[in-house]
Amino acid sequence: MTDRRSIKVTVNSEVHEHEVEPRLLLSDFLRSTLGLTGTHVGCEHGVCGACTVMVDGDSVRSCLMFAVQADGCRIETVEGLGAIDSLSRLQQSFHEHHALQCGFCTPGMLVTATDLMKKYPLATDEEIRKGLSGNLCRCTGYQHIVQAVRAVVGKESGR
Amino acid sequence: MKPAKFDYVVPRTLEEATAALATANGDGKILAGGQSLVPMLNFRLLKPALLVDINRIPGLAFIEEEPHAIRVGALIRHRQLETSPIIARHLPVLSEAMKHVAHLAIRNRGTIGGSLAHADPAAELPMLARLLDAELVISSCSGTRRVAASDFFKDALTVDLTDDDIVTEIALPKLTPGTGWAFEEVSRRAGDFALAATAVTIGVTDGAVSEARIAVTGVGSKPLRISEAETLLVGHAPNAELIAEVSTLVRALVEPNTDLHASADYRRHLIGVLVGRALDAAWRRAHGDLQRRTL
Numbered sequence: 001m002t003d004r005r006s007i008k009v010t011v012n013s014e015v016h017e018h019e020v021e022p023r024l025l026l027s028d029f030l031r032s033t034l035g036l037t038g039t040h041v042g043c044e045h046g047v048c049g050a051c052t053v054m055v056d057g058d059s060v061r062s063c064l065m066f067a068v069q070a071d072g073c074r075i076e077t078v079e080g081l082g083a084i085d086s087l088s089r090l091q092q093s094f095h096e097h098h099a100l101q102c103g104f105c106t107p108g109m110l111v112t113a114t115d116l117m118k119k120y121p122l123a124t125d126e127e128i129r130k131g132l133s134g135n136l137c138r139c140t141g142y143q144h145i146v147q148a149v150r151a152v153v154g155k156e157s158g159r
Numbered sequence: 160m161k162p163a164k165f166d167y168v169v170p171r172t173l174e175e176a177t178a179a180l181a182t183a184n185g186d187g188k189i190l191a192g193g194q195s196l197v198p199m200l201n202f203r204l205l206k207p208a209l210l211v212d213i214n215r216i217p218g219l220a221f222i223e224e225e226p227h228a229i230r231v232g233a234l235i236r237h238r239q240l241e242t243s244p245i246i247a248r249h250l251p252v253l254s255e256a257m258k259h260v261a262h263l264a265i266r267n268r269g270t271i272g273g274s275l276a277h278a279d280p281a282a283e284l285p286m287l288a289r290l291l292d293a294e295l296v297i298s299s300c301s302g303t304r305r306v307a308a309s310d311f312f313k314d315a316l317t318v319d320l321t322d323d324d325i326v327t328e329i330a331l332p333k334l335t336p337g338t339g340w341a342f343e344e345v346s347r348r349a350g351d352f353a354l355a356a357t358a359v360t361i362g363v364t365d366g367a368v369s370e371a372r373i374a375v376t377g378v379g380s381k382p383l384r385i386s387e388a389e390t391l392l393v394g395h396a397p398n399a400e401l402i403a404e405v406s407t408l409v410r411a412l413v414e415p416n417t418d419l420h421a422s423a424d425y426r427r428h429l430i431g432v433l434v435g436r437a438l439d440a441a442w443r444r445a446h447g448d449l450q451r452r453t454l
Contacts, residue, residue: 005167022167022210025201044160045198046265058238058267064197065268068167069190069212115263133349134262 007071011036012080021069027051029067030077038078038107042136049135052075052108059115071105078107081114089152090114101139108135113149121151166209172435173219173298176211176325181300185207185322190214192232192269194261195277219272220328221246231329235270235364237261237284240271249333250291254356256283259342262350272326273439277306278381279317281352286382288312288329290358296328303327315380338362341437341447345419345429353377353431354421361441362393368392373405373438378413378430385409387432390400397442406435 004019011034018033025044030036030053044063051062054076071099082088087095090113100106109132116122116131126147137145150156170176178397180187190196199205213219219234220313222243229249241244241319260266260274260283274284275295280292287297288308294378295306300323311319320326344356355377362370376382388408395401415426 021164022166022334023162023200025161025197026160044201046194049262049264060268061194061264063201064193064265066167066193066197069193069214106279112262112264115267119263130349131263133351134264 002064003070005071007068009067009070009073009075011075012077018067018101021079022066022068024067025063026053026055026065026067026070026075027062029070030075033067033080036077036079038099040104040107042104047136048105049112050105050107052111052135054080054111054115059112078110088114089125090117090149093148093151094145097144097148097151098141099144105137105139107133109137117149122149123151123157125156128153160201160203160298162197163201163203163206165207165320169212169215171217173216173325173327174446176213176216177298177300177323179209179211180325181325182359183207183211187211189273189276190323191273192236192430194265194269195273195275196380204401213325217293219379224249227333229331229333230269231331233270233328235271237266237269237274238263241266250331252334252342252360253287253291253331255340255342256287256358259344259346259350259353259356260282265350268320271329275329276318276320276326277309278312278316278318279352280380280382281354281356281377282382282433283353283376285312286356286358286374286376288331289382289384290360290372291331291334292372294330295326296330297322297324298327298349298416299325305330309384312381317381331420334360336360337445341440341444341445343433343437345433355415355426355433357430357433357437357439359367359434359437360444361397361438367394367396373409373434375409375413375430375434376428378415380416383384385412385434387412392438397438402435402438403436406431410432 008017027041030039040050042050046061046064079125084090128149168179183193187209190210190212219232221232222228237260247254293308339361343357347351357375360372371389373385388405410427410431415423419425
């Protein structure tokens, strides 16, 4: 009954073909099958935001999607945002603003903020806070994360 | 946790989807956005034998304008509703409400059909369906039927759908130009389910309310229209006194539950305050007094 399905996905510009069980979550496919452990798994029910990745350019919870559903899709994980020697502007800003401590929420924060910056003006810090409200951080108190995003978006306006 | 094993099909037509559901003998589930279903699968609260993934059926994701209504395909994502210029123009109260629906990553996936079929008692979309007198188009092997939102929601997580039914479309009558509207919600964090929320519309003729609609959510087992309170407004130009009277009536008529997030008393208090604010804003908006014009 649970035959495996063949899927072809492009993850961080690399094409992968695999046989997967339909119940395999996209988050587990990325971490266990592909070894891309940058995507973190916190709550597995869409509350913590740690597993957020881009699917066809939109941020999604990878724990609320099955790998088989991603067949033919283009996926970007935190590993695709930048590398140690070539961080994205947002990653660099997180580094400079001390926007992480333990780092568990960071991949989800980075992917979410990347999508937010694409879709919303984020004119006020309030908007950044609202936008990040679906990502839990238990270390920083969020202040430095908001500052890191603010630094990339530009000065707060409209207040 | 991880989901229990299930069989999985990806129909390419509605007919294939309804046929697949019918073969599951009541043990099949429709997978659309998955934002409510997959958590329940991960927790093994649900262990369906078959998932019917409708995401690749063409023709279920559209927003179309007709003379008197906007037709929305069941697979339209929350983010598409939030950003649709057609919705913004004819149903601005819905655009406003969508900003409060969950978080961006969930709005990118979650669908209108899924939200209505799931019928969380604190969700925004079921309340908007009641407010706007939506009609749902539902298909199964035995044909297509249309159900008014007022008949669709039965109880918490319980709607007028059989195991073989698929919601395919939602028809939303346009608001008349000049209609005042407002949406008010209190939630613990931005994007969380509402502790209490309301959406209202006010039609004005000759300086008095000609039609009022008040919908509430989070304060009972299903989204409600408070028709007794709506009637109080008709024929009057609402002032602070009348709005207070309406709010008091709404408070008296709802039966909220106590849970981890809020007591019944607190929810009852909240809905009174929110309905008052919403009516005030809608009345002013109908007169063009709010910054954002209605239509």
